[in-house]
Amino acid sequence: MERNAPSSPGKPQATCRIRLTKTGPARFMSHLDFIRAVERAVRRADLPVALTEGFHPHPRMSFSPALPVGVESECELVDVDLRESPSVDEVARRLGCVLPPGMRLVSCVVLPRGGPSLSSMIRAASYQVDFARDNIAGRPDVIEAAIEGLLRADAIPISRTTPKGTREFNLRPLIYDLRLLRGNGAVSVHMLVAAGPRGHVRPDDVAREIARRAGLGPGARPARIVRKEFYVERDGRFRPLL
Amino acid sequence: MQIDSRLLDEILEVVERPARYVNGEWNAVHKRPDEVDVRVLLAFPDTYEVGMSHLGLKILYYILNQRDDVACERTFMPWVDMHAAMKDKGIPLYSLESRLPAREFDILGFSLQYELSYTNVLAMLDLAGIPARSEARGADDPLVIAGGPCAYNPEPVAPFFDAILLGEGEEAVGEIVDEYKRARRESLSRREMLEALARVPGVYVPSLYEVEYREDGKIARIFPTSPAAAYPVQKRAVRDLGTVPFPDKFVVPFAEIIHDRIMLEVFRGCTHGCRFCQAGMVYRPVRERDLDDLCELARRLVTSTGYEEISLMSLSSADYSRIRELVSNLLQRYSGSGVAVSLPSLRVDSFSVDLAKEVEKGRKTGLTFAPEAGTQRLRDVINKGVTRNDLLEAVRAAFAAGWQAVKLYFMIGLPTETEDDLAGIVNLAREVLACGREELRRAGTTRSPQVTVSVSSFVPKAHTPFQWHPQAPMEELLEKQDYLKHHLRGRGLKLAWHDVKSSFLEAVFSRGDRRLAAALEEATTLGCRFDAWHEELRFDKWQEAFARSRVDPKFYANTHWSYDDVLPWDHLSAGVSRDYLVAESRRAAEGVPTPDCRLGKCVKCGVCPQLKVAPRILARPVEGVS
Known part of the structure; x- marks a missing residue:
């Protein structure tokens, strides 16, 4: 078994920008619920996510502005920082099959590090x-x-x-x-x-x-x-x- | 026939937290209910957030859905606003998975975790359009069954259930389904079906027993009225937890639930033998899971759920004989991937604090210890094998390790309690605080320690050595709370207490008998539900309900019962012998502690020979070495 030291969350190499739907039952999730759901899906997908620093590292991600509970979406955007630069196909394949109903992967791109953040754009x-x-x-x-x-x-x-x-x-x-x-x-x-x-x-x-x-x-x-x-x-x- | 989904969706737009009423959570199992032999609906009489946090529900959901001939779905008590909206629009209680009305299921299985959820059971049956009383249900109605810790004295709700399972469900639940299938195949009558179920070990069919009462209100006798009915009904216990399924998939809810994490049950049972503790008595004997099994389960659960935390569950996780290896194994494997490990229950000792230190890392939100009583005398009475030194050593270690908040659990109203014991709580809390000041100063921080004392009221429970004891009257409990409120003041001290009214109701029903069923029906009619939710408890309605049904709640809560009395649960056995309970009760009166059977000496509680199950401990503890 490979041992990961807790203090080395891994430097981000790339950012994967994914576009998800939030429809059907998923529309009732609060923004916080949605963030948790994406974090868990990313973990199930076993993507090489970069983690935040600190004692309780969690995936480095940022989200498009919150959606009111009950409103659906075809365009929720999430930037996920990755330790490696996998192919877009690989990310899509892994993530596509671990999303709950209502959350569908629409598209995904891999961006180089250092680009503008979602919230600033x-x-x-x-x-x-x-x-x-x-x-x-x-x-x-x-x-x-x-x-x-x-x-x-x-x-x-x-x-x-x-x-x-x-x-x-x-x-x-x-x-x-x-x-x-x-x-x-x-x-x-x-x-x-x-x-x-x-x-x-x-x-x-x-x-x-x-x-x-x-x-x-x-x-x-x-x-x-x-x-x-x-x-x-x-x-x-x-x-x-x- | 599905319920009207359009109508439901409209309601969902306006109720609080609608995500708890929709299907499609990750890992939820969707089968076609019309393509299976038996439809089972697991019904939890509290909110989704509470019910989904319950491990037993996850286990049964998994085991039942592993069968091709069964579709197992879930339902919960809708919150107050949703309940009202459903009543208003005529939407019946429905299953999450198929949105199928509850009454279209073959079997409804209620989980009875605490007495104060009983009105929710009745409200759910009402919402489902199913007659509350077993005797009023016919061939077209589902079989309504129950299980969970309240099954050890289910008498107040006995008239509402067709059958009740005592003990562990992993094996029994399949036998119940098989028996149900057979009964239907052979076109048995309802009564015949119930008798068939009563032959399944561990299954109690209340309608096959009669209770006679004496003039003074006590029970004269309880006797079976059918040769199919066992006397006593013996609880079920799994011999080796490694041989029964444990889910490798948990449903991951859309909305946050109370225990929103992987719950890994490291062992079942507890050997401490605290005399007030029902769980400690009824879950015996202690059975540990294999270390390798646990690691493999953790791996599969992390992969299948994506959860960020693994909680090591049991009545006292630090007792697991290979806890050190387990914790370090999990930490080594997951700490680099953002998955945390947590220990929900800590013993009062420095070994536990060391473990907590290892898993909690920088979190340090607060540690909780349960000395339960304020003096050594009373701790000996209740057999809580914890000394003042143990506690001070544990909190010293905690403060030294960087915690600054400590919570202490105590009980008031314990048998033989005097003012000295209350003063003992105050003294201990102050000593802990002083210890915290000293340690934090030594560590050179400017932060000040916080000690929260949380007091609950003693509730006598069936199948414990204290089952004959009354609860202290509410007025007395209030006085005791006032004493603590008065004396536990000052910087760094905080007091939290439980509402005595809800503790009183809990005592009434924990020692109740069948005559209370009428009071439950009255209370539900008067609008009582969610009694465990402080802001929803309507005590005035409860008093009215008791008056209308002519039962005196104090008879159950506040009366001392003698060893000769027939107890409402005398026909039900948790495996622990009556002789042991009497002996423990006498030792309590003398203030004599009883050692932990983990240490090697059998305490003769009777469980192992009775159930033909042996304690399963992976490694014998060595005194003084942890």
Whole structure:
């Protein structure tokens, strides 16, 4: 048996950036649950992960911004620091078969060390909001009007209640785009909103605001929300991160 | 027929911690329930987080699902908000794996870990749409069975169960399934099926016994009403743990649970013989697992779960005769890969502290010791073989090794306790604190020690030498708590205590008989559930329930019973002989300790000859060498 000294977690050689879904049952995981789930999957995959220093080393990883519990995602990003530079295929093969339902490996790239971190790159995120059909059956125009109203507004005051108290802020400058998606009789809204250091929008806040303006009562069934993509900003334009 | 998943998903959007109600956790077993002979639903009458932390559930889930003819699924008591929402929307209790209503299973197996979960059992049966009383259930209803430590006196819940397994389930659970299959194949009536089950060793079928009461309320006699019913029912014990399966896969939950780690059971049973301790009596004899088996299990579990911690479980892990080798082997193999090792139960000695030092490394959150009583006299009464010196030596070692917080567990209301014993708790705590100050100063740190004294109230338990003893009345326990609150003040001292009301209820049911079933039904009707959760306990409702069902709870909790009395559990045997319990009870009264049978001298508790199982200890301890 090979003996690893506890104080030598291994210098990272490469960073593996993976893109995972968080759908189905996995959407109910909190961000902390999700972090733990990825750590455990990485351990099951037996990847050569670099560990943090200290008495209780754990895998060196960083995550894209937290997702509210219940919101799904097709684009959760995780950077995993590795002690070796394995092939992308190898990582995908090992990780692909040890993920729980709802967490699917979408893609993965191996990056050289020293690149910018996820948190420093992310500027925006897109979401799709599906309004329950029976709430607005045959009336996409109501939603469309609500969207237009939102985009025209100078300010969209939002209050968020946390254990520390209630905070008011203006949502409007953080909303970059809202579009109605038609098709298959479903009524969905595509939204592009701020994410990352300059401000972070909770998609459920926007969905609630649309629902309110569309006159859907508080008893209406909640919308299904899916995070679709993270964006970086380059040359004044948003481009998908991975 | 699955439950309405759309309706369920809507509720999940609004309840707290929805991840505990969905399927698909890693390593969960998915079979097609319509393609197996027997569907078993393991039901844990507490939250998912508590139930999933229970090793017994993992073991049975694994063993049952190894069989091709069985689909074994899980269900838990939904938390208050979920329970209300399910009632509101008409969603019945369902299994996680297939989202199948509980009543569509063949067998429902409840785990009875503590008395205060009994109302949850009734709430779950109610939510499942299954009649609570065994006698009201028909051929279309599932067989409702139970197991776990409360099975050693299940009388308060006896009318609710078709059958109850005493003791270890690894072997018996398969025999129960086989018997169930045979009964169905031969189209036996419900009664015939129950009689068939009663013939499985260790299985107690309450409806095959009758209880007669005396005028003064005590039990006149308990007798079987069928030739199939054994008297007494003898608990099951596995001869060699190495010969029965231990899961090499654990379900890894989506949401964090209480014990969210690999639980490696290093041995079963305990030889210390503390006289208040039910676990120490009923899990006898001690049986250690092989060192190599444990290492191999650890390896497979790390690979299959990805967990970052291996917890070495047992009633007193440092007793494992090859603990040193086990710990160093695991540390050597895993410390480089970010997998930690932990020891949940520590003896009061410096050997244990050394072990803790080895595994805990820099964590040093706090160490817990359980001297249980404040004076040597009382520690001799309860047979807690720990001296003041042992404790001070252990805490000195702990503080010297860098710990600054120490927690001490004590019990109040123990038989023969006087004010001296309470003063003893205060003195010991102060001595420990002084010791901490000295050691930390010597180490040159400016940090100050913290000593937390945690006091629980003595609860008499069936099959222990203290089973005849009453619990002290609630008022008296409160006075004792007040005494400690008053005297354990000051910098570096903290006191934590248990609610006397819940200890009282625990005592009522731990020594209860079948007449309490009505009170349980009343309490559940009045809305009692999650009684073990401090903020959910509704004691006023409980008092109303006792009044309505005309039972006096103090009769059970606060009355001294004599050796001649018929006890509610006299027809059930944990293997430990009555003579031994009486002898131990007398030795307690005289303050005479009884040595640990690990040291080589048999204490004649009767378990080994009774069960034809021998203690299994890998290496005999050598006195003075650890």
